[in-house]
Amino acid sequence: MDADTRAETPSQQRRRTGQSGTERGRQLDGVRMLIIGASSGIGEACARAAHAEGARIAVAARRVDRLEALAHQLNGAAHVLDVADYAAVKTVVRDVAENFGGIDVIVFTSVVVPLAHVEHVDAATWAHAFAVNAIGPAVVLRDALPFLSRDAVIVVASTHDVGRPRAGVSAYNASKAALDEILTSWRTEHPHLRVVRVAVGPTDDTEILRGADRDLLDELFERWEINGQASFEMSRAADVAGTIVSLIAAARANPSVITEVVKLAPCPGTPHTSEQ
Ligand SMILES: NC(=O)c1ccc[n+]([C@@H]2O[C@H](COP(=O)([O-])OP(=O)(O)OC[C@H]3O[C@@H](n4cnc5c(N)ncnc54)[C@H](OP(=O)(O)O)[C@@H]3O)[C@@H](O)[C@H]2O)c1
Secondary structure (H helix, E strand, O other), X not given: OOHHHHOOOHHHHHHHHOOOHHHHOOOOOOOEEEXXXXXXXXXXXXXXXXXXXXXXXXXXXXOHHHHHHHHHHOOXXXXXXXXXXXXXXXXXXXXXXXXXXXXXXXXXXXXXXXOEOHHHOOHHHHHHHHHHHHHHHHHHHHHHHHHEEEEXXXXXXXXXXXXXXXXXXXHHHHHHHHHHHHHHHHHHHOOOOEEEEEEEOOEEOOOOOOOOOHHHHHHHHHHHHHOOOOOOOOEEHHHHHHHHHHHHHHHHHOOOOOXXXXXXXXXXXXXXXHHO
16 A cells, blocks of 8 residues: 555545445445435535445436436436425425335435625525525425434534624525524424434535625635634545445434534645645
8 A cells, every 4th residue: 555545535545446335334225315405515425425335316406417417327316406496395305205115314415605795685595595505404304204214314414604604604604593493493393303413614526605706705705814714624525425424324323322413624634625
């Protein structure tokens, strides 16, 4: 093993060797999994990581071309879904459950991040952020409830920043704070359900700032630096996904423990993907 190979992360090693989960003993063999927000970033990486561990995969989001290509690679099913269209959520959840004969795991990573100074956020923008980031997962959970297996695991992505919003992301932060309360209500009223809130930190290889106004972003970044909120360290999406898949496997293997909240932070000094 040379120095470069020794420095590899497990996810890089899997990509290099093409070693499948079968050869290592698969953690999620046959587990029926719906990943919403799987057309890019952490959701897509979760779909790939779970497939490598033997899960059966259904992916959902709005960009059909990406979803179909991913589903084809993973021998899974693609479902076009805007999570702010609550009638469509019901249909997709029912279709996935009927195809699989039930659902064991849901991972929700869909997100919208409107960038604007708080005084410029209009009512429609507030409403859309809440519709996608907070009400979306609540409706998914409601519609999935009749189809969930007894040991089902629900993972919903949140953020480190709840409670200390950065400048320019007020609608995102407020909706994530609401999401956290909604997940707490689910745990209170359905204590047998494994509802895991994963507070994600700054992560590379995602499209979370897709479409952002670069000038505004530069201006906001200066403000984040002044406030000590700029992030220079990043986790890799594949590693975040590997961690999420391990959490799901751990929850299924240890039924007397419910993991409620997990915070994922970047490991300092890890090179960004573009620097490798
Ligand atoms: N990346 C980071 O640095 C970071 C930091 C903290 C927290 N997080 C959290 O991590 C999670 C995943 O984010 P990411 O970084 O992977 O972002 P991403 O690459 O932008 O992925 C977001 C996903 O959401 C989907 N989506 C957006 N609007 C949707 C809608 N109306 N209906 C259905 N799907 C929709 C997108 O697909 P379509 O456009 O095809 O619908 C995409 O698949 C989010 O909850 C985010 O808050 C990320």
